[in-house]
Amino acid sequence: MSSLPLAEIRRRFFDGGELPENSVPTPILHSWRRCLGLGLPAGRLRLPDRLDAPGLQHRQQDNADWLQLARPAIDALFDSVVDDGHVVIVADRHGVILDQMGHPAFLDRAERVALLPGMDWREDVRGTNAIGTALVLGGPVRVRGGEHYLERNRQLSCTAGAILSPQGALLGALDVSGLPRKLGDAQQQQVQAAVRHIEQRLFDDQARSLFELRFAPDVATLSTPRCGRLGFDEDGVLRAANRAALAALQLDWSLLGQTRFAGLSGQSLEHWLSRHGDNTASLRHGGQLYSARLLQPRPQAARQGSAVLPEKSSPASRNRDHVLPDGLLERARRLLEADIPVLVLGETGVGKERFVQALHAASSRRQQPLVAVNCAAIPEGLIEAELFGYEEGAFTGARKQGARGRLREADGGILFLDEIGDMPASLQARLLRVLQERTVVPLGGGNGQKVDIRIVAATHRQLEQEVSAGRFRADLYYRLGHYPLLLPPLRERGDVAQIAAGLLANHGAAARGITLAPALADFIRHHPWPGNLRQLDNLLKTLLALADDGQQLTVADLPHTLQPAAGAAPAASAAPTLAQLLQQHDGNASAAARALGISRSTFYRRLRQD
Known part of the structure; x- marks a missing residue:
């Protein structure tokens, strides 16, 4: 990591300057760029209203199924961190806090930054923060002090993990927040362990009606949360999985419903059971040999008040609030x-x-x-x-x-x-x-x-x-x-750049570190989009296909058919010279560079060449 103070790194970032390599963790830098591309101010920001009591209760009821299964792990996490002065926070898949419990000394501080039940902590609303950024990434993240995008949140340090269903649907996030000097690696590991335990219980709940294949390199780990777990229906079609299984077999959630047991094991369910029953056998995949055990469905009485967990959602439906009114x-x-x-x-x-x-x-x-x-x-x-x-x-x-x-x-x-x-x-x-x-x-x-x-x-x-x-x-x-x-048409749905950011996340831009430059975000806001959401989504998928990992998408990346429109957009206005653009921004080179979607150093270099 860079030896520069975080305050100096932030100043350089917001001034459009070049940052030293590894100056901040890569997920943080990518998140900053997403927020900057949306035009989110780092200073004073009007926060959304808190949900009223009936609204919060409705949210809690909507999430009651997985919360019921998650409660033992949440309570155990609370017991392990409360004496250190931390709070445990549970949010739904939209970033709205459902529950909060913690040390009284820190609860007052949490209230001052609106870290309260009923408040929205999505990344595109609150900037870089552990809850919102974990939901964007679909995995764990830690945000320390000044790594938060908003100035008001610098007094916090947070570590969170996204909770996924056995079909890969985003259910919510589990977070531990505390003072920057007190929250470290131990709390991050505790949160990740709690998320694994929750996802294991979710899988247990669904696997009762499925044929479950457990596998691991070491037979001793077949009964632990770290083993790979796959669930197949009676036709041998893959219907559920945990992260360990997908990582080991190099699969992704999109293959649920398409992959079959015979394709992974080389034999049908019936053949496996006739040969091995529920005893341990060998499974070879991709040159790796695993110990494996196939468990048959275990009928159960339905839990009182329970409902089926969401089916596997496509990436687009995970963040559907970005695109649906x-x-x-x-x-x-x-x-x-x-x-x-x-x-x-x-x-x-x-x-x-x-x-x-x-x-x-x-x-x-x-x-x-x-x-x-x-x-x-x-x-x-x-x-x-x-x-x-x-x-x-x-x-x-x-x-x-x-x-x-x-x-x-x-x-x-x-x-x-x-x-x-x-x-x-x-x-x-x-x-x-x-x-x-x-x-x-x-x-x-x-x-x-x-x-x-x-x-x-x-x-x-x-x-x-x-x-x-x-x-x-x-x-x-x-x-x-x-x-x-x-x-309503896309032009009537509020900030189209926020919708675009959600679509980019749906298509995996966050994992690749691809973000929108402010000028491109502004073009997206002002373009009429006669083809509506379909046109915007197709454009973004095309830009992603052409982009390199870590790239910031700019107006220059647009196809030539949109370039004239880009030139007419307010933030991408084509001034006769860079000197005149600088004058339009009262001599502020950082502001002029942001308008073009380039760094300040690049702006000065082009200015000398102009």
């Missing part, structure tokens, strides 16, 4: 649970499909299928067969065994009718009958089949106008449109 998802969930059709409206590209995926993951039907039908993409002559299925010989070219159809495939789950405004008029009456009777009759006749489905529909069209023009049935519109939900 506040409150809209919960409103849709309540409609869905009440068996009221959910109608989602919005311009092309606003993220209607992403919204529906998040709704499915948040609903009580998340374990059941989400069946999507794009009414605009299927030829009109085939959409009826696609939806309702058909009997053998129903039409020329029909498959011999017939087809179930998407409505019956969605039985027990959710049917998503995308672009319903483009559904042929001839089919709208049949759909209306299904909504009323919940019975599906396939093409070619046959007995009707009752279906238990929830309906979600989406369109970019103005359905009232379509009804007036006679292209959409009024009775179907009124059946679907009890309470239409409008997804």
Whole structure:
């Protein structure tokens, strides 16, 4: 680490100067850059309001399942750190503090910096801090004193770890905070051990219904939290894992649902059990030999008041609050649970499909299928067969065994009718009958089949106008449109740069140390984004694919089709000369350099060449 005082390192960073190598830990520097790119001020900052008591209670209830399992580890962590004057903090996956307990001497200090239940400690709200930064990274982090981005938090030192479900879904964070001189390696190790214990209990809870494969290089560690653990369903499909297993096998969470037991072990579940039972056997993978044991499902009575933990979420859904308007998802969930059709409206590209995926993951039907039908993409002559299925010989070219159809495939789950405004008029009456009777009759006749489905529909069209023009049935519109939900365009969702930062995190930018320069963040804020969220997300994925690890993305990295627009953006205004740009900022070279997204030393070098 650098011998420079942290105060001097901070001054150089905020002045746009070059920092000595290893002057601050890499996760801290990357976090600073993310915060700077968002334009977050390090000085005085208006903090968000604290949740009221009912709001906090609602958050705690939403997290009750995993908190119940985590409580023994949280209490043990508290017992181990309280005598040293520290506090233990539990936050949800959005960074909102759910619980806090600690030494009375430090609780007063914690209150002065709003380290309290009901307060939001996301990184894009509070700057670099252990809770928010751990949630961004999905792993452990320690932030000491002046390493906090906000000046007001320099009196704290914090160490935290993100808690993941056995499907890789972000559940929350566990944190220990205290005085900078008192909090060190010991507390960091204690937090990490507590997180491992919590994740082990979460896995234990789910593994009862799965075939569990435990493996480790040493047979003595098969019963410890450090062994690799994988959970497979009865078809041999990987459904759950712990971090140790994924690291050992060089897998990632995205492979859940795609990897099979036979692909890892070279034999089926049945073959393994017939040969080894629940005894220890050898498992070879990637040239490494492990001791392994396969445990069969262990039925259990459901815990009182428990619910199934969230299914594996895609990276995009982990941070969905960055891209979905506040409150809209919960409103849709309540409609869905009440068996009221959910109608989602919005311009092309606003993220209607992403919204529906998040709704499915948040609903009580998340374990059941989400069946999507794009009414605009299927030829009109085939959409009826696609939806309702058909009997053998129903039409020329029909498959011999017939087809179930998407409505019956969605039985027990959710049917998503995308672009319903483009559904042929001839089919709208049949759909209306299904909504009323919940019975599906396939093409070619046959007995009707009752279906238990929830309906979600989406369109970019103005359905009232379509009804007036006679292209959409009024009775179907009124059946679907009890309470239409409008997804606003990207330009109306607040700070688009914050949404961009969330999308970058979803795509792994934080792990690679890739951040936004302030000028690029400002361009993102002011660009009209006619393609909405889809356009922004595609651009960011492209920039990440072209970027090197540790790179700060600047306006110069944009494709040439956006460069003219970038030149028109306020922060990326193309001044005739750098000298004039310097004059515009009252001679402040640091401010002028930040406007261009370059360091102060680079600005001076270009100024001499200009």
